[in-house]
Amino acid sequence: MTAPPLDLLQPDAPPTIVPPSPDGSRVPYSVFTSQAIYDREQERIFRGPTWSFLGLEAEIKQPGDFKSTFIGDTPVVMTRTEDGALAAWVNRCAHRGAMVCRQLRGNAASHACVYHQWRYDLEGNLYGVPFLRGLNGQAGMPADFDRSKNGLRKLRVESYAGLVFATFSETVEPLADYIGPVMGGFIDRIFHKPVAYLGCTRQFSNSNWKLYLENVKDPYHASLLHLFHTTFNIFRVGMKAHCVTDGRHGMHSIIMAIKEEQAETSEAYKEQKIRAFDSGFALEDDSILALVPEYEVMATNHIQPIFPQLVIQQIHNTLVARQLLPKGPNAFELVFHFFGYEDDTPEMRKLRIKQANLVGPAGYISMEDTEATELVQQGVVRDGRATSVIDMAKDAPEQSDTLITEKLIRSFWAGYSTLMGFEAADPFGAALA
Amino acid sequence: MIDMTLRQTLLALQDEYISTLDTDALELWPEMFVEDCLYEIIPKENADLGLPAPVIYCDSKAMLRDRVVSLRNANIFQPAIYRHFISGLSFLTEADGTVEMRCSYLVINTSQLGQSTVYQTGRYHDVVVQRDGRWLFKSKRAIYDTSRIQTALAIPI
Numbered sequence: 060m061t062a063p064p065l066d067l068l069q070p071d072a073p074p075t076i077v078p079p080s081p082d083g084s085r086v087p088y089s090v091f092t093s094q095a096i097y098d099r100e101q102e103r104i105f106r107g108p109t110w111s112f113l114g115l116e117a118e119i120k121q122p123g124d125f126k127s128t129f130i131g132d133t134p135v136v137m138t139r140t141e142d143g144a145l146a147a148w149v150n151r152c153a154h155r156g157a158m159v160c161r162q163l164r165g166n167a168a169s170h171a172c173v174y175h176q177w178r179y180d181l182e183g184n185l186y187g188v189p190f191l192r193g194l195n196g197q198a199g200m201p202a203d204f205d206r207s208k209n210g211l212r213k214l215r216v217e218s219y220a221g222l223v224f225a226t227f228s229e230t231v232e233p234l235a236d237y238i239g240p241v242m243g244g245f246i247d248r249i250f251h252k253p254v255a256y257l258g259c260t261r262q263f264s265n266s267n268w269k270l271y272l273e274n275v276k277d278p279y280h281a282s283l284l285h286l287f288h289t290t291f292n293i294f295r296v297g298m299k300a301h302c303v304t305d306g307r308h309g310m311h312s313i314i315m316a317i318k319e320e321q322a323e324t325s326e327a328y329k330e331q332k333i334r335a336f337d338s339g340f341a342l343e344d345d346s347i348l349a350l351v352p353e354y355e356v357m358a359t360n361h362i363q364p365i366f367p368q369l370v371i372q373q374i375h376n377t378l379v380a381r382q383l384l385p386k387g388p389n390a391f392e393l394v395f396h397f398f399g400y401e402d403d404t405p406e407m408r409k410l411r412i413k414q415a416n417l418v419g420p421a422g423y424i425s426m427e428d429t430e431a432t433e434l435v436q437q438g439v440v441r442d443g444r445a446t447s448v449i450d451m452a453k454d455a456p457e458q459s460d461t462l463i464t465e466k467l468i469r470s471f472w473a474g475y476s477t478l479m480g481f482e483a484a485d486p487f488g489a490a491l492a
Numbered sequence: 493m494i495d496m497t498l499r500q501t502l503l504a505l506q507d508e509y510i511s512t513l514d515t516d517a518l519e520l521w522p523e524m525f526v527e528d529c530l531y532e533i534i535p536k537e538n539a540d541l542g543l544p545a546p547v548i549y550c551d552s553k554a555m556l557r558d559r560v561v562s563l564r565n566a567n568i569f570q571p572a573i574y575r576h577f578i579s580g581l582s583f584l585t586e587a588d589g590t591v592e593m594r595c596s597y598l599v600i601n602t603s604q605l606g607q608s609t610v611y612q613t614g615r616y617h618d619v620v621v622q623r624d625g626r627w628l629f630k631s632k633r634a635i636y637d638t639s640r641i642q643t644a645l646a647i648p649i
Contacts, residue, residue: 258538286566344558415547430568
């Protein structure tokens, strides 16, 4: 028996990764599976020039209120300081690296690491070090140990309309500029008055976080994957649509489906023989599809990703800020922060809770999304150089009033490539090697 | 102390409930509730803070039937087998034909590939009433500990 060729015994060569095409329409599948790409995303995106959504101001109303969360996969804490300001810091003791805050939420006047009781104020400044000056004349910390230089890693924090964001970057533009005027206008639509936090639900998916971002930038799938719409005659391809990006870096976007009285497209569906179109079903209790007017534009769906960690959602009268958290190349978590308005009537609040049935992990019009992203994750194994085909409405870039388009996804991938430094002059494979 | 016969009857009701779900007899599931029932699946995290955000919230038997029609005809989800296990049944109050009871539950999910995993653990907070000689759920709240729901939640708990 002959020995195998020597090169088969060598460890794999460094991965040479094909970047997405500049127009964002061809994306190599390795971006969904590669650990090297995932690590680069943590540095260049989540610790790069971006603002990551942490939560709602309404979750931490009182001084000392805090919540543990993440930027990318780095644990961070957001809290409200004694003077009512917002603060956020990396949840890692400056001493030996232990997580300082061990609770999901709570209220505290200060935070101490349990390991050696190093104690920090709400802004993350170190003020307590046990045995700083030693004990009984024995040495403590060196005389030049400076507490002011050994605090928690503080993050820049800003809020926009009650949404709290933080960044590792010292140079990224202020939050309002990062969001931009176009996206800011759509956020203002939802956050036009004080909101009340109603609790959160969590969903875990064995698929890459960017597959979820593609999903929320993909109006094409809505009526095809989510058959609840068509089965119960709710959301039609013929509804008036509005799909635009921020018009700057193209990473934020919005999909709005606007209600029109006579949007009759069942014929269009029947002509295309799309599976399971059936007008024979009706809901016994259709109040979950009520749409009580609250905004100038009567949209049934407002889906607005603010890159990289936030998706603002208004579906009928249910309101959610979804936080998207990467958990390695093959997993992500979604945290659905439900909210209403402080001045909701009891009836309105009840309707929002009832309409929660539409969204989240058991949502009538959302439970298929993680199914779909997991099917992609399972399908792309081993073929990292093969690409997806993202061409829908590519020849009509100015068209923004249709749901049959993939332009928001293309715009996302183009921006992603720039942020990741995938330019031809900097071949990613070489950079990784 | 609850009468032992009643305890046996209500334990049998819980067994019937999980058996209905585990044998995919979903059409019979709403029939175990009164018309103006409450059925809810909510994370313990919210229940403990008194916050209302649910995963499923139905305030009528009609909404339960809608859920079944949707699961059968509209929604797409991986076929999987769910097995429910209950333990620690306890009784809080009994008055005027209404009983408030609680028990722990465990749901094991077996995928098409044959892997069995813990899908959810939690507590049922139930209120049952007797109607025409039959015990029915007036309220059933599944308050779950497994806050991270894996992939999706299609079949009721």
